[in-house]
Amino acid sequence: MGAAYRLGRVMDRRWPRSVYGVGDEPDPRFSMSNERTALAWMRTAMALLAGGVALISVSSLATLPKWSALVASAACVGGGALAWRAVVAWARIERALRTHQALPPPRALVSLAGGVIVLAGLTLVLSLVQLLRS
Amino acid sequence: MSPIPDRAALQPERTALSWQRTAITATIIMVPLVITDLRLKVWPLAALGSVATLSAAALVYRLRRRFDQLGDDDAQYRPFWHIVRVAVACSFVAAGGAITALVELLR
Numbered sequence: 001m002g003a004a005y006r007l008g009r010v011m012d013r014r015w016p017r018s019v020y021g022v023g024d025e026p027d028p029r030f031s032m033s034n035e036r037t038a039l040a041w042m043r044t045a046m047a048l049l050a051g052g053v054a055l056i057s058v059s060s061l062a063t064l065p066k067w068s069a070l071v072a073s074a075a076c077v078g079g080g081a082l083a084w085r086a087v088v089a090w091a092r093i094e095r096a097l098r099t100h101q102a103l104p105p106p107r108a109l110v111s112l113a114g115g116v117i118v119l120a121g122l123t124l125v126l127s128l129v130q131l132l133r134s
Numbered sequence: 135m136s137p138i139p140d141r142a143a144l145q146p147e148r149t150a151l152s153w154q155r156t157a158i159t160a161t162i163i164m165v166p167l168v169i170t171d172l173r174l175k176v177w178p179l180a181a182l183g184s185v186a187t188l189s190a191a192a193l194v195y196r197l198r199r200r201f202d203q204l205g206d207d208d209a210q211y212r213p214f215w216h217i218v219r220v221a222v223a224c225s226f227v228a229a230g231g232a233i234t235a236l237v238e239l240l241r
Binding site for chain 1: 145146148149152153155156159160163164166167169170173174204210211212213214215217218220221224225227228229230231232234235236238239
């Protein structure tokens with residue numbers, strides 16, 4: 001690495017200090033992989049948001065049952081929460097890379113799968129109830 | 135091979151593309167919500183949504199700084215604030231979506 005890099009290490013003022021204030025500089029490739037993983041999580045969050053937004057848009061055009069707005073709302077809230085989870089996961093992984101610790105498990109994956117299953121189950125049950133009533 | 139020296143496996147390009155995909159998605163995701171708010175005549179929410187969409191568009195512009203870092207072998211990696219900005223954009227969409235859904239529910 002060049003002299004500017006070494007000088008930068010001395011004057012490292014990057015934030016958050018909880019990440020950049022510990023350990024040493026990892027291989028840039030690992031850092032960039034971590035960044036791309038965080039962005040992939042962000043896009044997953046946005047897919048959830050897009051689903052919620054699409055459902056709201058359709059429900060305002062058609063006469064969809066009222067509960068569809070609730071499902072859309074849950075998808076939006078879940079997407080927003082997942083986006084922030086991606087930020088936290090990025091920081092945890094970057095810290096692990098810098099301190100040469102084992103990488104933390106992708107716990108958000110379980111929450112996401114659970115949330116999507118619950119949302120799908122809820123939608124299915126409410127649809128069936130609606131179908132049986134009509 | 136990457137045109138950027140000492141970087142194997144096209145990592146900067148892949149990261150830059152990943153950022154572009156994310157930023158573009160963050161920008162367009164709010165548009166249907168603004169249209170829905172206009173249809174429902176929820177003017178404050180439509181105005182806030184428009185501001186959020188413009189903020190997300192600014193995110194695309196600001197990314198050029200990150201691309202400069204990716205192309206500089208001596209730069210230190212600091213994507214934190216860029217990631218936080220995307221999370222903030224997502225929060226705006228989530229809040230706007232949830233409130234619009236509530237308006238639709240109470241209509």
